Amino acid sequence: MSTNYKAPVDDYVFLLHDVIAPTAPHALGGMARDDTRQVLQQAAHFFEKVWAPLDGPGDEEGCHFDNGAVRTPSGYLAGYAALCEAGWNRVSVPEESGGAGLPEGIDQAVREFSASACNSLGLYAILTAGAHATVRRTGEPWMLEHVVPAMVEGRWAGTMCLTEPHCGTDLRLMKTRAVSQPDGSWRLSGTKIFISGGDQDLTENVIHLVLAKVPGEDGRIRDDLSTVRLFLVPKRVVDPDSGTLGGSNGVVVAGIEHKMGLKGSATCALSFEHALAYPLRESNQPGSTQRKSSAGMSGMFDMMNSARLVTGLQALSSASRAYGHAANYARERLAGRAAKAEDRTGGTADPIVVHPDVRRLLLKQASFLEAARALALHVTALLDEPDEALRANRNAIGSLLTPVIKAFFSDRSFESANDAMQLMGGHGYIRDNGVEQLVRDCRIFQLYEGANGVQALDLVLRKLPAGGGRALAGFLDMVDATAWEAAQREPLRAHADALRQAAQDIRACGKWLADPSRSPYDAGAASSDFLAMMGIVASAWMWLRMSDVALGLLPDAENGTFLRRKLELARFWFARELPLVPVLRQRVETGAACLMALPADQF
Incomplete structure (x- = not known):
């Protein structure tokens, strides 16, 4: 059974060039498709071959603390040095600061590859990148001259x-x-x-x-x-x-x-x-x-907001590798027979991928992971908007979605990693096959950079009312515009109608939360469910965009397998995940009464 890591190069090329760049060309900075593929293939080769083999042994050994100093697991020092020598730690750093100056979309792909390959080792580089970005914005001239270059090169962390x-x-x-x-x-x-x-x-x-x-x-x-x-x-x-x-x-x-x-x-x-x-x-x-x-901590706020986005991506990265293990296992593990005789193999048992519940677990993982990857790219593009006329509105929408990226991604990623373990049964639970480690690794991201309950409160108490609700209105306008455009294609009309209705549910909850007559506890009681609504709808938005693009590309595609797969994953999300939105709306509008009635001393 293969447990090797395979980086999603094709997915990133599709997302960057076909889905994101048409409305946000700055996400690619003019890079040609072949150049993007070449860079990402080189990155994939490095992390698959150099870093991925360090992940399991590093987990087994852990860090050591001796005489007041920390020693990392065997192989980490050489792996980190190789990263810095190859320049993968400074992909999007401006050239004037010693980096490659590539677009942020390329950097997201490289960060995902590194985190999927070895999340523990990747943290050292990711934290350093966030720190030197903060120093570049807030540091004195001598820091820009001496500190930043050493951090960008990887000599300092x-x-x-x-x-x-x-x-x-x-x-x-x-x-x-x-x-x-x-x-x-x-x-x-x-x-x-x-x-x-x-x-x-x-x-x-x-x-x-x-x-x-x-x-x-x-x-x-x-x-x-x-x-x-x-x-x-x-x-x-x-x-x-x-x-x-x-x-x-x-x-x-x-x-x-x-x-x-x-x-x-x-x-x-x-x-x-x-x-x-x-x-x-x-x-x-x-x-x-x-x-x-x-105001004295504005630099740290910037670093924390960036770290929220990175944390969501790190969670996705662990879950993505867990999905790879589960998909390989489902294709190779034999058990039972397919319910339809025509789907059976000639052996005494069929691969478990023929069974509906196994497919449910796989589709649930894949449909989340690929929508999340697209949403992370889109939010980064919103926050990096160069057009001054569009910047304020798009930055506000990106800020609104930042706690969603962090909390929804980490909640669903932990769930996805557990689904991978569930699919693999006892072989997932034991250490030999890698998924058990990924479940453990994935858990922290729900706590990092502000626990997810805090992210949900930030969403409803700060992000929603900011600017009189302008960010939520702008987000839903974007969703509605995508739905209107996709509805012009008959195969997507039902998806578009369902997304518009889900957007209406979010609008209604936004008004409910803004009602000044609400109990002071209602926002806290509703916040986690509202954030989940936002995550599901934002993911459906991405799936509708990807489906629209896929249908447009299919007639001229040399090999339509990749595009048809996208359409089937979108179908699953709209059939199985988007219907949760009205249920969550009902929970939001229940309020805090059932949570606050029990006296504290009875818990």
């Missing part, structure tokens, strides 16, 4: 440090402080936990982006966000004039966590002991403005 032992989501409760010194420098002290990549043996330095509070004139730390700032804190001292590395900077690794999954990624507790820190400036990212009380 990066992290983001938010969580503390006593607080996670509620950053008002942070105790880490940064104090200005008489010589104009800053010193930072405090403890941060759950820091992915907080230490490792892959790079010569680690650049920590740390949230800390600046004490008031009375020396006190206040429980609000008004004094929060983002600081750059290197593991080893960096000379701002020359970029030369010095000794330790008072960043002490207190230990590493023993985790359920992603065992090759070192999750550290860090103690900052009077560490030299450098304040970062306000972000210059379009649309990054925050409420005044938290």
Whole structure:
């Protein structure tokens, strides 16, 4: 039974050139189809051959913590060095910063390939990319000259440090402080936990982006966000004039966590002991403005929003590899006979792929994964809109869908990985065949970068009312426009009508949530179901777009198998997933009464 990883090159070429680029040409930056395929084939070969073999052994070995330092699993150091040498860690970084300057759509494909091949190892590079992007937007000139190039090359790594032992989501409760010194420098002290990549043996330095509070004139730390700032804190001292590395900077690794999954990624507790820190400036990212009380952490907000999108993609990546295992198993495993005699093979048993319930599990996985891949590309294109006349509206829609990408993707990816295990039965449950690890790895993404319940609250309490509901209206206008266009093709008319009705259900829920007479608890009670509605409808939107394109390409296609497969996956989503929307609407409109009636002491 094959468990090798196969990167979805054909899918990305189709999505980028046929689905996304016609309405968002900047997603490809003028790249020709052959060039896209060549780049992605090279990336696929690297991650399939170099990184994928490291995944299972890295999970078995895990990270080591000895004498205050972290050692990654065997093979990680060579694998990371090979990544940096080949340049796959800097695909979309601007050329002036040392990168290849390729479009973000290509970068998404490469990130998925890397995460599917070895998600634990990929985290070190992904976190570094997010960190140096933040420094490029908020750093001082000396950081752009010395810090960013070292991070882009892969000689230095990066992290983001938010969580503390006593607080996670509620950053008002942070105790880490940064104090200005008489010589104009800053010193930072405090403890941060759950820091992915907080230490490792892959790079010569680690650049920590740390949230800390600046004490008031009375020396006190206040429980609000008004004094929060983002600081750059290197593991080893960096000379701002020359970029030369010095000794330790008072960043002490207190230990590493023993985790359920992603065992090759070192999750550290860090103690900052009077560490030299450098304040970062306000972000210059379009649309990054925050409420005044938290303006000092705008750079971290940018990094967190980017990390939400990446987290959704990482979850999808683990689930995609699990699906590959399950599909191979279903084609090869023999058990029972097909219900129709004409579908039976000549042997004593048939491959289990002939059985309807096995197909249900496979179609459920594949239809989610391929719609999610398309939606992630589309949201990235919305957030990167270069046309000033369109930017504000499209950025708002992209921002609206960001918590959906993170939460819906990670919820469904964990479910998909479990479906892969279910299909494989005992062979999925044991460690030998890889799926058991992928289920464990996939679980964390529902918790990373703000747990999914927090993402749902962000959607209904902040994203929906922003701009008077303009983003939701814009999203649904896009959905309706796609439905109207697809309805011109008779084979897609029923899909288009169903999508329009589902969009109406979302509009109705949006109005219900905006009603000022609602109980203060109603938004929280409805938020997770509303986010699920958004994810299902956004995925159906992508399937309708892909179906419209596929039908248009079929008459001239040399081999229509790929396109006909898309149409069948869309058929499954509209038949089995979209009908859940009115049920979710009913749950949304039930309100909070049944959740809040039971006294707290009876739980």
